[in-house]
Amino acid sequence: MEEDVERSSEEGEEASKGIIVVGGGAAGLMAALFAARGGAVVTLLEGSRACGLKILVSGGGRCNLLPGASEDADFFTSGSRNVLRRLFKTWRLDDVIRFFEDDLGIRLVLEEETGKWFPSSQSARAVRDRLVEAVEASGARVRVGHRVEEIRPRPGAGGFEVAGHRAGEPFRLECARLVLAAGGRSLPKTGSDGAGYALAASLGHGLVPTYPALVPLTSSDRELRELSGVAAPVRWQAVAGGKLREERERPLLITHRGVSGPAVLDASHWMVRDGAALRVAWGALDEEGWRRHLVSESRRRVDALVADRVPRRLAELLVARAGIPGRLRAEQLNPKQWRRLLAVLCASEIPVDGDEGYAKAEVTGGGIPLSEVNPSTLESRRTPGLYVCGELFDTIGRMGGFNFLWAWVTGRLAGESAAQAACET
Ligand SMILES: Cc1cc2nc3c(=O)[nH]c(=O)nc-3n(C[C@H](O)[C@H](O)[C@H](O)COP(=O)(O)OP(=O)(O)OC[C@H]3O[C@@H](n4cnc5c(N)ncnc54)[C@H](O)[C@@H]3O)c2cc1C
DSSP states (O other), rough: OOOOOTTTTTHHHHHSSSEEOOOSSSHHHHHHHHHTTOOOOOEEESSSSOOHHHHGGGGGGTTTEEESSSGGGGOOOSSOOHHHHHHHHSSHHHHHHHHHISOOOOOEETTTTTTTEEETTHHHHHHHHHHHHHHTTTEEEEEEEEEEEEEOTTTTTSSSSEEEETTEEEEEEEESSSEEEOOOSSGGGGSSHHHHHHHHTTTTTEEEHHHHHSSSSEESSSHHHHHTTEEEEEEEEEEETTTTEEHHHHHEEESSSSHHHHHHHHHHHHHHHHOOOOEEEEEOHHHHHHHHHHHHTTTSSSHHHHHSSOOOOHOHHHHHHHTTTTTTTTTGOHHHHHHHHHHHOOOOEEEEEEOOOOTOOEEEEEEGGGGBBOOOBBBBBSTTTTEEGGGGGOEETTTTTHHHHHHHHHHHHHHHHHHHHHHHH
């Protein structure tokens, strides 16, 4: 660390008593905003050319920035659920919604059929721009293109030395408190490539092994893959070690490599992490539901009845897989055929042989253990003065705005706590 690019400047002097936030994604922007509003001198260092690149691509460019409702079961961690509960109590969903609407002035609309909040502008860019604007208005300095490569506790004095590169030139800064908000490994082209884990490890943190989550799965089922583009409602089950781990109802999308869509993205962490089996009830009907539907108009052809609930091509495949000629009417099915048909419709196992990796994963499972921070402040138990937030943690949410909720809540707490500590000293 020989370079001294910014340290001697006025800015560097001020920063040495203030807070550096590493990473300008959802969590880092929120941390910087609340740290600056808490009275601290804040510098946000973002490695990419702009802040919030992942916000820009979120929700298909519309940014599903919050869920309509949230409960414990919407999040997944190998750490303590008590800690999760405590964290969410620090900023309740209703208050987060009010913050976006009243404080940031971003009008939100609740999409009734999915239970997700979107900006009424339907523009992820508007959300990102407004956040950055608010951070700048709070007095925090936003420095893009500043890639942090090393964080070292200052010997004796407390605080940190932060070194990295900006446009090929080295920089070095100092700070009293540091918020690490460098994200996980998913969609690395947005700037989050796992560097945050290495920085955390250099400061004494452990790592729950990471894996791609909310990720499309690949399948060896060629006939199914031939239906690429077909979507259907399903009730999915993740079954591992003979135990049902989770089940939910959501749409599934067949892709040319396997399966995706909300059902699969939600289920995927069970398959990727635990090798769980993916079982689906097509049409999101259980045995009783299918039986009732099939006998309700038993003079109709079986394939047409199945096609009432799932797209025609998929219905034909499922009926063929039950070994039943599609033209048979429901009333003609013998008991063996009933059993086979209901098994295919209600308990099809999709053979999963892999996933599409971090390039397609919406989030990263695993990460810094929750047990390594103080849950009241998010200050590191390994390195005092260091605060952690966002996707870096061993916590993921389901699809539907839960991951942003996690980023906003932990970002705010980390920023506020760091400011409080910095202003006290
Ligand atoms: C395609 C896609 C769509 C998504 N849609 C949604 C959605 O609609 N709703 C939802 O709730 N969630 C969604 N997510 C998930 C959500 O985007 C993430 O959970 C959230 O962005 C995590 O925020 P974060 O700030 O922790 O990390 P990130 O957003 O990844 O931000 C980390 C930042 O740190 C920077 N950084 C990393 N290393 C360094 C370094 N060494 N020096 C300086 N800067 C560094 C990165 O460049 C990045 O800007 C989506 C994700 C993807 C990939």
